[in-house]
Amino acid sequence: MTTQVCIIGAGPAGLLLGHLLKAEGVDCVVLERRAPDYILSRIRAGVLETITVELMERLGLDARMKSEGLWHDGFNLADGDRLIRIDMADLVGSRVMVYGQTEITKDLMDACDERGLEVVYEAEDVALHDVEGDAPYVTYSKDGAEHRVDCRFVAGCDGFHGPSRKAIPASVGKEFERVYPFGWLGILADVPPCNHELIYANHERGFGLASMRSETRSRYYVDVPLTDAVEDWGDERLWDELAIRLGPEAAANITRGPALEKSIAPLRSYVFAPMRHGRLLLCGDSAHIVPPTGAKGLNLAASDVHYASAALAAFFKANDHDAIAGYSDKALARVWKSERFSWSLTKLMHRFPEDGPFERAMQVAELDYIASSRAAQTSIAENYVGLPV
Structure with a gap:
């Protein structure tokens, strides 16, 4: 098989890149190790920045997202009984869309046949060859x-x-990494959310998050030690813990239900640089990982794909080698800013085992400042909706 771009991975990043390249007249094929059903069974985040929404709009694949997704004008930071609302619409004139990553993937997957995007599923033993030369190839x-x-x-x-x-x-390559001393225990349940906007909570017992996938499906998290197992947390124990950590206002509106899915995700910050080597471009989690606190994982992949598709289209349409050469620096500039935001929000909203009274006092002071400062809230809102690409 011969093509212009071989894309490894048929998650949202790979499929989004494939569709963008096809729209530009660039020939490509996607190789994926797993079967489609497995890919669609993975439960992932669902807060979409402006860039992700705009890319789906550009492709004309936004109909279901606009019909079923939820626009959010703000979100909340909780500290005990206090709820600090970050009004993104008022502060920066923008908002985010709550729409599950699985749904984005399904929309992209369903459009492949119609738009001629070839995806080879269950491609095993994928290996890259001669990426430093002008004629790389991939075997599977x-x-x-x-x-x-x-x-x-x-x-x-x-x-x-x-x-x-x-x-x-x-x-x-060079790796930058910070492994966090806890994971997020998440529960997905077919119950209405306790608040119409997300709540990130810092409680003396630990972190809590109230989020949703729709008006009838909720996603909640608490942080737990890495030594904990899912089996340690029955549904009732987890619901009880959420009610404590999220505070009395949220607790009064929590609807309990059986878990559709329950899992523990470890947290890390990771960046690999450069994101290009020869004729190989890295996008998404292959190059960077962020803790989910800032809702940046999928959105960073989308911005990578935005830069990569533009660079590849410029190369094939105008023989622009500079666009390819500049891909890594351009992508990493945004990656590092998003890593900073995710790291800082993680530090603010979690209790770290090594922290003492001073660190806690700093968290309280920071939250007090955020609660009383429009400038601080604007900075948070600007980062949460997504920095410009």
């Missing part, structure tokens, strides 16, 4: 046969554990 196996894709560029959208980043020599 499927149904017991070996296959080869010859291409001009490879786009690694295959997540943290995929093969793309590993194709960059250790002497070339």
